[in-house]
Amino acid sequence: MERVDHLAHERNKSEFDVDAMKIVWAGSPHAFELSDRISKLVASDPGFRKDNRTMLSRKDLFKNTLRKAAYAWKTIVDLHLSEEEAAKLRFYVDEPAYTDLHWGMFVPAIKGQGTDEQQQKWLPLAYKMQIIGCYAQTELGHGSNVQGLETTATFDPQTDEFIIHSPTLTSSKWWPGGLGKVATHAIAYARLIVGGRDYGVNGFIVQLRSLEDHSPLPGITVGDIGMKFGNGAYNTMDNGVLQFDHVRIPRDQMLMRVSQVTREGKYKQSDVPRQLVYGTMVYVRQTIVADASCALSRAVCIATRYSAVRRQFGSQNGGPETQVIDYKTQQSRLFPLLASAYAFRFIGEWLKWLYTDVTQRLQANDFSTLPEAHACTAGLKSLTTTATADGIEECRKLCGGHGYLCSSGLPELFAVYVPACTYEGDNTVLLLQVARFLMKTVSQLGVKKPVGTIGYMTRVDHLMQCRCGVQRAEDWLNPSALLEAFEARAARMSVACAQNLSNFDNPEEGFAELSADLVEAAVAHCQLIIVSKFIEKLQQEIPGKGVKQQLEVLCNIYTLFLLHKHQGDFLSTGCITPKHASLANDQLRSLYSQVRPNAIALVDAFNYTDHFLGSILGCYDGNVYPKLYEAAWEDPLNDSVVPDGYHQYIRPLLKQQIRTARL
Numbered sequence: 001m002e003r004v005d006h007l008a009h010e011r012n013k014s015e016f017d018v019d020a021m022k023i024v025w026a027g028s029p030h031a032f033e034l035s036d037r038i039s040k041l042v043a044s045d046p047g048f049r050k051d052n053r054t055m056l057s058r059k060d061l062f063k064n065t066l067r068k069a070a071y072a073w074k075t076i077v078d079l080h081l082s083e084e085e086a087a088k089l090r091f092y093v094d095e096p097a098y099t100d101l102h103w104g105m106f107v108p109a110i111k112g113q114g115t116d117e118q119q120q121k122w123l124p125l126a127y128k129m130q131i132i133g134c135y136a137q138t139e140l141g142h143g144s145n146v147q148g149l150e151t152t153a154t155f156d157p158q159t160d161e162f163i164i165h166s167p168t169l170t171s172s173k174w175w176p177g178g179l180g181k182v183a184t185h186a187i188a189y190a191r192l193i194v195g196g197r198d199y200g201v202n203g204f205i206v207q208l209r210s211l212e213d214h215s216p217l218p219g220i221t222v223g224d225i226g227m228k229f230g231n232g233a234y235n236t237m238d239n240g241v242l243q244f245d246h247v248r249i250p251r252d253q254m255l256m257r258v259s260q261v262t263r264e265g266k267y268k269q270s271d272v273p274r275q276l277v278y279g280t281m282v283y284v285r286q287t288i289v290a291d292a293s294c295a296l297s298r299a300v301c302i303a304t305r306y307s308a309v310r311r312q313f314g315s316q317n318g319g320p321e322t323q324v325i326d327y328k329t330q331q332s333r334l335f336p337l338l339a340s341a342y343a344f345r346f347i348g349e350w351l352k353w354l355y356t357d358v359t360q361r362l363q364a365n366d367f368s369t370l371p372e373a374h375a376c377t378a379g380l381k382s383l384t385t386t387a388t389a390d391g392i393e394e395c396r397k398l399c400g401g402h403g404y405l406c407s408s409g410l411p412e413l414f415a416v417y418v419p420a421c422t423y424e425g426d427n428t429v430l431l432l433q434v435a436r437f438l439m440k441t442v443s444q445l446g447v448k449k450p451v452g453t454i455g456y457m458t459r460v461d462h463l464m465q466c467r468c469g470v471q472r473a474e475d476w477l478n479p480s481a482l483l484e485a486f487e488a489r490a491a492r493m494s495v496a497c498a499q500n501l502s503n504f505d506n507p508e509e510g511f512a513e514l515s516a517d518l519v520e521a522a523v524a525h526c527q528l529i530i531v532s533k534f535i536e537k538l539q540q541e542i543p544g545k546g547v548k549q550q551l552e553v554l555c556n557i558y559t560l561f562l563l564h565k566h567q568g569d570f571l572s573t574g575c576i577t578p579k580h581a582s583l584a585n586d587q588l589r590s591l592y593s594q595v596r597p598n599a600i601a602l603v604d605a606f607n608y609t610d611h612f613l614g615s616i617l618g619c620y621d622g623n624v625y626p627k628l629y630e631a632a633w634e635d636p637l638n639d640s641v642v643p644d645g646y647h648q649y650i651r652p653l654l655k656q657q658i659r660t661a662r663l
């Protein structure tokens with residue numbers, strides 16, 4: 001049967017070269033080719049089917065995840081896929097699994113915190129998956145406060161070993177993914193105790209399970225922590241609990257790049273900053289920022305296509321009703337999310353660059369940019385995951401009732417995504433780290449020149465008193481007007497916090513008291529980073545008919561939407577007047593009209609397969625209703641016309657003979 005493209009009329013309207021935009025979105029022609037090829041490979045292989053996930057019991061779901069992970073590995077080996085191709089394959093398989101932690105945290109922790117010898121010993125085993133690792137940091141009693149972890153690693157000079165021990169219930173490791181049922185090894189974080197002295201938290205490689213029969217080794221108690229939010233969703237992951245009872249490991253299994261313990265029991269610290277013990281978190285926060293645009297763009301693709309298919313009200317003379325995407329309210333909710341997806345794509349790319357740069361500097365013993373890299377990864381992780389989680393939920397609402405069906409893909413996407421606001425650092429805790437960095441920068445103004453993303457603070461005197469020069473709505477399209485407004489707002493909020501802080505005798509007390517304001521200042525700073533990097537991106541050459549123009553529209557939508565949403569900040573700090581705010585809003589409305597004919601093409605540019613989207617509402621051809629109708633009949637509840645339980649619970653009700661005074 002010939003397939004009808006119900007969205008063809010929308011695709012014909014677009015004013016730019018979609019294929020060129022696909023390359024911009026992917027990052028390069030090579031990245032596009034890779035993504036395109038691997039996503040199609042996964043989509044066409046029934047071994048990677050995922051449409052039944054929300055119906056399976058936890059045990060069946062988990063076993064199915066194990067099967068898929070093994071099948072993915074077999075595919076990787078059989079096809080001789082490169083590391084890059086393998087990572088893409090795991091991405092498109094789209095199912096949280098222990099392998100995320102093995103490749104995403106265990107391997108990077110050894111690379112970042114292990115010595116050369118340790119890397120040579122452990123990495124080949126990990127690369128071949130002859131061992132499977134997890135990252136066991138968080139405990140029942142402490143997650144955010146890493147310095148508060150209680151697990152101990154006590155050096156025993158007699159045997160040249162560390163004794164890993166969980167002294168309390170709250171010291172039980174709790175949450176690590178892959179730990180519950182799969183990992184054979186962990187990077188366990190524990191307090192290093194040498195000669196009775198506590199040297200703080202460090203990482204240790206600990207074997208947990210036998211490589212022969214998978215049983216826990218002596219002294220190890222390990223299991224899964226139970227069901228999590230949502231059907232399917234993150235329940236494919238075996239987040240685990242772990243207790244150590246005086247487990248002995250050889251001395252050379254302490255990760256020793258940052259600090260060492262010698263055979264004689266001497267503690268030594270390398271020349272590198274202690275914070276490098278936190279290095280794996282910096283790396284993962286960076287990958288989480290890159291991942292945010294994937295999750296958000298996916299939800300936006302579903303909501304945009306469905307908004308073009310869905311019609312409600314507005315029929316004239318018996319003609320078709322209005323496509324809901326034509327309602328201004330729908331546009332003002334949807335298009336900023338579309339623009340955010342693009343903004344996050346570019347900030348993810350930039351952050352990857354920053355991370356690579358800081359890693360190279362660290363290797364050359366230049367630690368000067370580490371605080372900025374920490375502040376950027378922490379702040380952008382917080383900002384992008386909060387916006388993405390909220391954005392996915394907004395997309396669900398944008399799809400009306402049908403968005404609530406699992407077959408829309410949105411409930412599961414939300415349930416899988418929302419813990420990103422918590423894991424790898426609670427978003428508020430991370431913003432407070434940014435705020436500390438900002439306060440330190442302000443307090444050192446005049447002594448130390450701010451550079452990089454905080455470089456705007458060199459112009460603080462100007463930014464404290466500058467006035468917005470916008471006179472007409474179009475003036476808000478001027479990148480320097482936008483940048484200056486965002487810089488002035490961020491600078492003024494930071495300086496106001498610093499001034500308030502100086503009223504406290506005890507700075508820590510002041511920081512705690514003002515923490516809600518400090519978080520807002522941190523948000524302002526991070527939004528400025530995203531806006532400025534989007535603007536910078538557009539200063540480059542971007543090939544393809546109309547591509548750059550579309551990106552300019554999206555950049556302006558993203559920026560003016562933020563300005564509108566946070567206009568309280570801009571007005572109260574005097575960066576703009578109510579008149580400027582109203583002109584910005586006028587401009588925003590007109591930008592929505594410009595994006596409207598291109599909306600479908602802009603989500604096509606993500607190049608997602610129907611398999612990856614996993615959504616009837618978002619399917620490429622827009623043939624939503626027949627698919628929804630068919631899918632309903634697939635539900636196991638419809639296996640029989642009369643439900644199980646009818647004879648037990650429904651019929652007796654219907655047949656009851658109640659004699660009461662009232663009836």
Ligand SMILES: CCCCCCCC/C=C\CCCCCCCC(=O)SCCNC(=O)CCNC(=O)[C@H](O)C(C)(C)COP(=O)(O)OP(=O)(O)OC[C@H]1O[C@@H](n2cnc3c(N)ncnc32)[C@H](O)[C@@H]1OP(=O)(O)O
Nearest residue numbers: 100104105143144145146147275278287291374423424425
């Ligand atoms: C897996 C990847 C797969 C890849 C696939 C890609 C897609 C991804 C999608 C899906 C997969 C995701 C799968 C789930 C993964 C989840 C895993 C986990 O959750 S692992 C646990 C994370 N745990 C936290 O993040 C704790 C948060 N807490 C902390 O980080 C710290 O305790 C912190 C920062 C809140 C406080 O640290 P302090 O107690 O040492 O505090 P202070 O005194 O403030 O800091 C001291 C100095 O150190 C600096 N600092 C702190 N952290 C730093 C860092 N990381 N780097 C550099 N400097 C740092 C500070 O700026 C400060 O510097 P000055 O003294 O002011 O100059």
Ligand SMILES: Cc1cc2nc3c(=O)[nH]c(=O)nc-3n(C[C@H](O)[C@H](O)[C@H](O)COP(=O)(O)OP(=O)(O)OC[C@H]3O[C@@H](n4cnc5c(N)ncnc54)[C@H](O)[C@@H]3O)c2cc1C
Nearest residue numbers: 135136137138142143144175176177419422423424425428
């Ligand atoms: C799905 C998932 C997967 C995970 N995977 C792993 C893993 O693989 N390995 C691992 O080690 N861990 C893992 N974690 C644990 C995760 O990293 C922690 O849950 C996270 O760091 C938050 O810490 P917490 O649970 O202690 O939150 P808490 O710190 O207890 O947060 C509770 C509340 O207190 C607030 N709060 C805390 N401190 C402050 C403060 N100083 N100022 C103001 N407010 C504060 C927070 O904002 C939050 O609202 C995972 C968690 C989840 C949900």
